[in-house]
Amino acid sequence: MSKKRVVHYINQFFAQIGGEEMAHVKPEYREGPLGPGLAFGPAFGDHAEIVGTVICGDSYFNENMEEAKAELLKMIKAAKPDLFIAGPAFNAGRYGVACGAISEAVKNELGIPVLTGMYEENPGADMFKSAVYIVSTRNSAVGMRDAVKKMSALALKMLKDEPIGASSEDHYIPQGIRVNLFEKDRGSKRAVDMLLKKLKDQPYVTEYPMPAFDRVDPQPAVKDIRSAKIALVTSGGIVPKGNPDHIESSSATKYGRYDLEGVNYLSKNRYATAHGGYDPSYANEDPDRVVPVDMMREFEKEEKIGSLYRYFFSTVGNGTAVKNAKAFAEEFSKELIEENVQAVILTST
Amino acid sequence: MVKEIERAGIPVVHICTVTPISQTVGANRIVPAIAIPHPLGDPSLPLEEEKAVRRRIMNAALKALSTEISEQTVFDVD
Amino acid sequence: MKVLTNNPKVLEQFHSYPAVTVDYRAVSLHELMVLVRDFVHARHRLLTHPLSGSVKPNETLYKSIGLTEQPEDQLCLESLNLIEQSISTVDRFARIRKDIKEEHHQDLQLVDLTLISSAIDSLAAAKPLPGTPPSGSSRLSST
């Protein structure tokens, strides 16, 4: 049986072209393994070999990501690989991002198995862990031997079409997908062992990390609010009467975008709430109680703000996080950015 | 929604009645509102007074947007 | 306690039970949970856990949930969180559709009835009422 073909991606540093001063080098292709690629040889044995190495400078890749990916993909495709490996990148941030990005691109474009490796705190890990298998490595090249061992083992599994085990079995960074496995010890013993470690203040690994409360760093303040274009958004379900977009009264799967051109306040004859989660009479009596268009118009006149954005966005939310709401916001935020909206006032009931 | 808007790069102020929920969902600039069915109004007041209340809340919102913060902050309505 | 339910057996058993008001709605399990949320928004506090029982939400049709009879002064945040979490759990399971046979409706109603009965027993134990007859589960449990 002929050996499977593997193409390997490394940066300028591991290709021994140079350090930061050479990070601008453009993609190039070299036959055979190079640098860390040499270490994969013995592990692959008769099953596979690195037939070529693609190299790119970290700065070049990160600053010209689309071009870099396109150039590299062309080279990789020409080498007809059965599998693609990038890195390991350890804790090198831009290298990690490059490894993740090119691996994802190869997986999507060429449809072959891919893997990379990096330290769990590498920014590339967070960005690409759910897209590709990222073997968890130490934070520096001191961990090269260990990384190569784990990466080659996973690579061989992929080449042999064997099922990939849980992250703890195949040493990859968890992808946010729960995978079952049989442990050597039964659950009760694992619990006792974990408790003993916790009691001794020794490190232990929980089998299910609690879902982290997702946080976003606050954006800087608006420099000059008096000239700012501000948009109104609500989860209080205010819509034109008749609810033209049929926004559901709870856990909505849609949102509406409504024109405020020439609207000085939200008349109860023209607007109402679609929200089913509270007594609607107050909002219907005066929708400005939920979406304060009247006050924004007064602020415009008084030059307390630059302007009110022409459209307001409305959906029905219920306080706590709703997945749909997240998707809506991602979508209309693009428009807001394009239209140079500088701030948003979001009202909730 | 509030997080995605902020993440997209636009500062956002969240006016809502139940501020702890706002904190839970990850809003950074928070202004307390009047009540769930009428966050920016108070039907028990005459119209003019009600508008004055709305103005105060909106003033607080503008102030929140103009204030640099490093963590979740609930702004008072004057 | 106000019991919001889509289970006819619960209505039948508790419609004239002291200190319990049965609010029966012929709606789906999801719709019932949303109705409960509306009550929570209207400042009623949850008295029972909305995910009662181990029958998975996509394997039953019936649910009975206890709330305070009257709205309280403030919205109960814990109740709101609980009902939101429960709705999202129900919706998550709903993605795996299971057919529920008509001949099992009675059984599912019975299990839901005993679940809410156990809560009504707890309520009765906490606030003894003159002339309260023994309710569902204390009479039914037979060990």
Next chain:
Amino acid sequence: MRLELGYIHITDIRFGDASKVEDGVLYVNAEEVEALVLRDERITSVKVDMARPGESVRITPVKDVIEPRVKVEGPGGMFPGVISPVDTVGSGKTHVLKGAAVVTTGTIVGFQEGILDMSGVGADYTPFSKTNNLVLVIIPRKGLGSHEHEHAVREAGLKTAVYLGELARELTPDSTEVFETLPLTEGVKQFPDLPRVGYVQMLQSQGLLHDTYVYGVDAKRILPTLMSPTEVMDGAIISGNCVSACDKNPTYVHQNNPIVHDLFARHGKDLNFAAMIITNENVYLADKIRSSDWTSNLCAFLSLDGVIISEEGFGNPDTDLMMNCRKITDKGIKTVVITDEYAGQDGASQSLADAHESADALVTGGNANQVVTLPRMDKIIGSEEYVGIIAGGWDQNKHEDGTITVEIQAITGATSEVGFAHLSAR
């Protein structure tokens, strides 16, 4: 309290003219078992069958699994308050037919569950594929109510287990094990330098098919309380819980509570196993608050350094688990919790119905929504009719070649939340 368990190793089970144990083989006189079960007028007929490890046999729907034991020395008898008179158990000597089990099946409500395969993929997921099982297929009197039916099946299983356990009374154990917990102050003095560890067991207690009994008391009516861990070994806790096959605790698991055993294994070496606390999982929220308050207070009162908390069942017990974990952690006590997950068939959904940051040391019994295809079995004990509608099954899951596809939540004991199984997830 000091209890010696004497194990008689059972390697096979066969029908015989006289019920007895000989050379590790458990012989059962089926007529005697039938007569015993039929003494209960609520039961019309019973079929006594057997299933051995490795056989092409499927038992379904499984209600309970019970280990045959007998009290040889010390106060009380097996299953106090239920089969034997109420008396404190957990001391003296108890003989165990290790490797044997009584399995009850019966269709109490239509969506009942529990698949137990003795071979094939399914056997990997259930601990009871490794035991020699005496199976009771129980048919109740027509028109018997569900509560009475459940009760009749429960008692039939326990009585049969006691009947088999009696066979071990005069036997010499193949091996023995001793478990001892001292009174509070003596216990502290015994291992003053070891961390004091407790076990909090949450018992399912919500209603029909969701109940657990402690010395015959419905667990929903208890306040959290202390037990000697050896009491469970004599059947102080029994299962009336038949929903959620994968993560309910059959009586067998209570008798062999693995957390109790694994804490005893380190007792005096790395830890001082001080106490077991049982608490419940009620529907009524005020009960949840009261029980978790009480449990955490007991932990603090006992000056525990660390606690393992186990859950039972799906959904709202997640709330009890998080309440217990948070309140016990708030007392400055280190916690580890055991649960299982419902992360969807693709594993991509949120695993738990509730979460709290204090639960930072968690052991999981695996994702119960994982789908598995079970091979065709030559013999079905019970009825496969219900496989389509049990939890974790669905209508189109029976295939032409005789295989069936189910979520592992349909398999008895697959994702044990007391850590009886080896399954986990990452």
